[in-house]
Amino acid sequence: MADTPASPWLHFSKLPHEMPSWLIGDYVPAKSLTCLYGKRGQGKTFLALDWACSIAMGRAWQEQAVTRGRVAYLLAERPDGLKRRLMGWLHHAGKPDLIKGEPFTDDGKIHWLQFTQADFLLDVDNSPDPERRGNNELIKMLEAEFPKERPLALLVIDPLAAFMSGSENETTDMQRFVRGCLKIISRLKCSILLIHHEGKGNVNNILGARGSSALEAGMDTVLYLAPRNNDMIAELRVTKQREGAEPKPRWLQFVEQEAADGQKLGLFPTKTTEPPPKDKTTDKKKNADITAQSLPPLAEEIMAAVQKLEASGVPAEIKSIRPHITKMRGRGDRPTRDAIDQLVASGALVISSAHSGTRGTVYRSAVAAPIDTSENADTVIAADPVPATDTDKPPAAPSEEMTKPAPTEAKKKKATKAPAQPAPEPAPEPKKTVKAPKITKGGKAAEAKPSRRKMAAPLPDTPKDPVATAPVQSDGGTSRSADTRKPRPRKKTP
Structure with missing residues (x-):
């Protein structure tokens, strides 16, 4: 008999049980996918270098425990200034004397921190572009450089957009990129730190990482680096932590590092401070x-x-x-x-x-209104679009329009009876104006055409013409009002 294939379903006793481990305190878990995002020029790369160098040297970061491990850094932005930034970190760590040697190498055998500028696409298994390598080639290169005896602990990708072929705004493209990262984590048992930009919008709003929301949905940890203030203090906030509780926000003060000759070497988070007080x-x-x-x-x-x-x-x-x-x-x-x-x-x-x-x-x-020095300074003008309530208005005397009787059509609706009102004074008869007849070319007066304007409803006291309103029997048997209007004369053609 052939052996039956193993069932893909696992029972409770067969489920793996592994407590979460951390590379840096409560911020970067081991064997996980982490995203650090923020606005441009706010120190994301310096913070990522600080974490990478601290892990490579096993040095505590901001009083947080660090697990030592090997780090690989995929850098696409300004590789020419990388060594200057690493020199700045050694000044920041208090080890400027190691600049002349190999500070991240043990006896020339184990390189704890390595960089590459190779062009990879993490969302494509095999790149169709001969100048760019796919995900499978990156995995083979990492497995050759970081064997199981000296495994890789952290892979930094800076920035995210430079290592994907699709659009970061499309959900399917971003999901494909996340699956490529998870494939690397599964094969090398390492963590991946993605450096990304914040979405565009108002300064006071946190809009999340730029692009599709599928990015944050696929992350184990999401960290946000807020913009720095005038004292170079920035807030580091954990917005998502799948393997533990989200720590409280941490306020980092970035300090410029300088060489002995005064060369600027970059800004690094030197210490943790309290939230800046509001002045x-x-x-x-x-x-x-x-x-x-x-x-x-x-x-x-x-x-x-x-x-x-x-x-x-x-x-x-x-x-x-x-x-x-x-x-x-x-x-x-x-x-x-x-x-x-x-x-x-x-x-x-x-x-x-x-x-x-x-x-x-x-x-x-919050700003005081300008003082009005005119004569009407004490007068308060009410807002035009918002009417005053009934309680604020004084009782008004009945106006002439309120005392007019309702029109005849409204009287036919006997839903409610209107209260009795004083009889109005008889309105004076309108004066009739006689227009002079128009004279045609032949010298004869033209006939006046009947007006098309609708006559207004008669007032209640105006007597109606009995002939005009006399009911006339129609063909259907119902009564209708007689139409006494004369037919419109046709225009004579010459």
């Missing part, structure tokens, strides 16, 4: 600068609308601000909302507490 004086100065600066026309209208609504006691919501905007009228609410987000980010507007009876976000001006 109220700076906020006040910033608000004063906002009032002094010339804001864009749309922002000026929004600020004026919010201050006007505040003065009238009306909650400044989008729906109440919108009627005051004229610069972007007819283009939808998106420009208005974007301008409000920018004003909130700059501190000119703040989000107020919820008001009763409102559903949207209520905004409040």
